Amino acid sequence: MIRDFSYTSLPQRVVFGAGSLQHLGREIDALRARRALVLCTPGQRDKAERVAAMLGAQAAGIFDGAVMHVPIETARDARQAAHNLGADCAIAIGGGSTVGLGKAIALDSGLPILAIPTTYAGSEMTPFYGLTEAGLKTTGKDARVLPRTVIYDPELSRGLPVALSVTSGINAIAHAAEGLYAQDANPVMDLMAEQGIAAMARAIPAIRRDSGDMQARTDALYGTWLCGTVLGCVGIALHHKLCHTLGGSFNLPHSEVHTVVLPHAIAFNAGVAPQAMEVIARALGTPSAALGLYALAKDNGAAVALRDIGMREQDLDRAADLAVSNPYWNPRPIGPAERGLIRDLLQRAWGGVPPVEG
Numbered sequence: 001m002i003r004d005f006s007y008t009s010l011p012q013r014v015v016f017g018a019g020s021l022q023h024l025g026r027e028i029d030a031l032r033a034r035r036a037l038v039l040c041t042p043g044q045r046d047k048a049e050r051v052a053a054m055l056g057a058q059a060a061g062i063f064d065g066a067v068m069h070v071p072i073e074t075a076r077d078a079r080q081a082a083h084n085l086g087a088d089c090a091i092a093i094g095g096g097s098t099v100g101l102g103k104a105i106a107l108d109s110g111l112p113i114l115a116i117p118t119t120y121a122g123s124e125m126t127p128f129y130g131l132t133e134a135g136l137k138t139t140g141k142d143a144r145v146l147p148r149t150v151i152y153d154p155e156l157s158r159g160l161p162v163a164l165s166v167t168s169g170i171n172a173i174a175h176a177a178e179g180l181y182a183q184d185a186n187p188v189m190d191l192m193a194e195q196g197i198a199a200m201a202r203a204i205p206a207i208r209r210d211s212g213d214m215q216a217r218t219d220a221l222y223g224t225w226l227c228g229t230v231l232g233c234v235g236i237a238l239h240h241k242l243c244h245t246l247g248g249s250f251n252l253p254h255s256e257v258h259t260v261v262l263p264h265a266i267a268f269n270a271g272v273a274p275q276a277m278e279v280i281a282r283a284l285g286t287p288s289a290a291l292g293l294y295a296l297a298k299d300n301g302a303a304v305a306l307r308d309i310g311m312r313e314q315d316l317d318r319a320a321d322l323a324v325s326n327p328y329w330n331p332r333p334i335g336p337a338e339r340g341l342i343r344d345l346l347q348r349a350w351g352g353v354p355p356v357e358g
């Protein structure tokens with residue numbers, strides 16, 4: 001049954017395909033940019049140098065200081081570098097951390113961003129940004145931070161380590177899974193979510209078998225585009241909020257937290273979102289959405305317990321308090337009255353046991 005909906009599509013250009021980095025010059029010209037600042041982490045500097053070499057005189061310089069969760073000091077340094085170098089565009093090549101740094105520059109200056117993602121986080125398709133100040137991460141939404149152009153070149157993610165490919169892929173699946181029951185869910189995004197989950201569920205085991213499998217790397221990046229688009233167009237709910245609490249307040253690694261929490265958050269919502277569960281299970285090719293997600297992580301070597309990724313059991317009470325302290329939308333209520341249920345969910349996620357619906 002088609003429910004009532006409203007849908008706003010976001011203005012972006014996507015160039016997809018193995019070797020598509022070759023179109024960089026054409027895409028920079030289309031943005032009417034003359035001096036591009038190239039952003040990266042220290043570890044991905046070789047890729048940034050390749051980009052700068054392709055641009056020649058159109059490269060303003062390289063800023064290689066991107067860090068997870070965009071510390072405000074790094075954002076200020078990058079903004080200053082863009083200003084000092086007279087940049088009229090930022091190119092972010094790397095994962096969500098590098099794209100996030102580009103967004104911090106755009107938020108301040110309105111500079112257009114061209115993103116070249118090398119992980120499956122999906123930030124390049126969203127108008128959301130995050131900034132961390134004095135240990136506190138705040139997130140926001142602003143049309144200026146949405147990258148104008150995205151080049152998805154599977155060749156560039158060939159070297160992404162297998163463990164990170166698995167958890168980053170499940171981070172993408174989380175966007176689509178929650179998009180299916182989000183407040184702004186709509187039929188177009190439902191189609192993209194199902195195809196995105198299916199592409200990623202195909203890609204993950206194949207990458208685990210052979211990290212250089214270009215068909216699998218292509219599927220994974222295609223899934224990234226679809227799942228990231230869903231995140232950018234519809235809202236988030238319990239799962240993303242729990243991950244932000246755990247990542248932001250307990251400093252747990254981003255994609256690994258998503259991987260552990262997702263089956264439990266989906267199980268929590270299963271009873272009130274049966275249609276979404278059907279779609280997720282169909283896309284995974286499993287009878288149960290929550291158990292299918294748990295198996296996808298476990299069978300592919302990912303950690304399925306918060307205790308194995310740095311969470312202390314004595315912090316679970318505080319995490320439950322934080323998770324229910326700010327009311328936010330979820331298909332099933334999650335307020336102070338549900339604190340006990342959320343605490344149980346976190347206990348199961350901490351211990352790494354299979355998810356329990358209800």
Ligand SMILES: NC(=O)C1=CN([C@@H]2O[C@H](COP(=O)(O)OP(=O)(O)OC[C@H]3O[C@@H](n4cnc5c(N)ncnc54)[C@H](OP(=O)(O)O)[C@@H]3O)[C@@H](O)[C@H]2O)C=CC1
Nearest residue numbers: 041043044069095096097118119121123126128157159160
């Ligand atoms: N605003 C939004 O809509 C969204 C934002 N995010 C944000 O993005 C961040 C997480 O993004 P994520 O991509 O998981 O993490 P990172 O960008 O931090 O990348 C994770 C790791 O991947 C490595 N890496 C990246 N690309 C390659 C490659 N091609 N080959 C080898 N190694 C590679 C990096 O290594 P090295 O350090 O050596 O470069 C890094 O250690 C979080 O801050 C999250 O909040 C995530 C999703 C959506």
Ligand SMILES: O=C(O)/C=C\C(=O)CC(=O)O
Nearest residue numbers: 128129130139171240243
């Ligand atoms: O924290 C941000 O930068 C904004 C959104 C996300 O990180 C989405 C996610 O949790 O993957």
